[in-house]
Amino acid sequence: MLDESSAEALFDRICRGRVRPAEIFAPGHLFARICQRLWGPAAGREMYLAYMSPGDSGAGPVARVWWSVTATLARLRAQPAPRGIDWKAEHAHWLRRLAHSREALVHARAAARLSDREDIRWFAQSLDIGTRFAEALVDALQLRIKDDPAVRTHLARTLRDLEAHIPTVTRMEKTDILGGDPGCWLESIANLRKMYGL
Numbered sequence: 001m002l003d004e005s006s007a008e009a010l011f012d013r014i015c016r017g018r019v020r021p022a023e024i025f026a027p028g029h030l031f032a033r034i035c036q037r038l039w040g041p042a043a044g045r046e047m048y049l050a051y052m053s054p055g056d057s058g059a060g061p062v063a064r065v066w067w068s069v070t071a072t073l074a075r076l077r078a079q080p081a082p083r084g085i086d087w088k089a090e091h092a093h094w095l096r097r098l099a100h101s102r103e104a105l106v107h108a109r110a111a112a113r114l115s116d117r118e119d120i121r122w123f124a125q126s127l128d129i130g131t132r133f134a135e136a137l138v139d140a141l142q143l144r145i146k147d148d149p150a151v152r153t154h155l156a157r158t159l160r161d162l163e164a165h166i167p168t169v170t171r172m173e174k175t176d177i178l179g180g181d182p183g184c185w186l187e188s189i190a191n192l193r194k195m196y197g198l
Contacts, residue, residue, distance in 0.1 A: 020056045039115060046111035047120065050127070053104040059096035061104035062130030063123060064181045065188055068097075069133045073191055076140060091141040098138055101131040125169050129185065132162045140192055156198045159189050 002010065013019040024030045027048075035051070036044030054060045062068055072090070075082055108124035139155035142148065166185055192198070 016058055017054055017060045018056060018058045020052075025052065039111065039117065039120060043111040043115035043117070043120060046107045046114065047123075050104040050107035050111065050123070053107065054096075054100040057096060057100070059093055059100055061101040061127060062097055062134045063101075063104075063126045065130065065133050066181050066184050069130075069137060069188060070184055072137055072141075073188060076144060077191060077195060087141060087144045091138065091145060094134060094137045094141055098131065098134040101127060101134050105131050121170065126181065129162070129166070129169065132158065132165065133185075133188065136162065136189075136192055140196065143196060152196060152198070155192070155196060159192055159198060163189050 010019070014021070014024075022029065026032075031051075032045075032048045035048040038044060039047050050061070072094070075085060075090075105124065105127040108120070108127050111120050112124040136155060136158045139151050139158065142151050143155065163186070166182075169182070171182075
């Protein structure tokens, strides 16, 4: 039995994706059953796989831009640059997040094909946007480490394609008066362009 502070620490590690107790997260256990109950056997299985894509790495897929992407952008934009940041480690972290985003997106799109639920559709669309932003951050962090014209060109193309894609995103029926996560998409693109003169 855990004491209160140990239980809080474990809960925090679970929430941050740093630990996945098998009793909860292993195939066929509680989390998989919850997904199937929420979304049905087929779509639920795909949603379970989407959510489990990062394992216990703590480098989860990017399904929202606010805070995950914007926090990294704030560090990149800070003048003077924050001390103590290992940009190579940050770049490696975002490479992992990009890989996990791509993996989760495959499963979320499969779930969306199996279900007409708005929450699944929105999750797949959000992962698509998040994956594109993760790709942009990988380039931006690479440029922070070393300027490279090929990486700069790739970043410009990624941002151009992302900006063209945003108007095609189907909006949710339930809206957030502040715009929700989509409210920071174009601003984040503009910040990346300004930072790298694109």
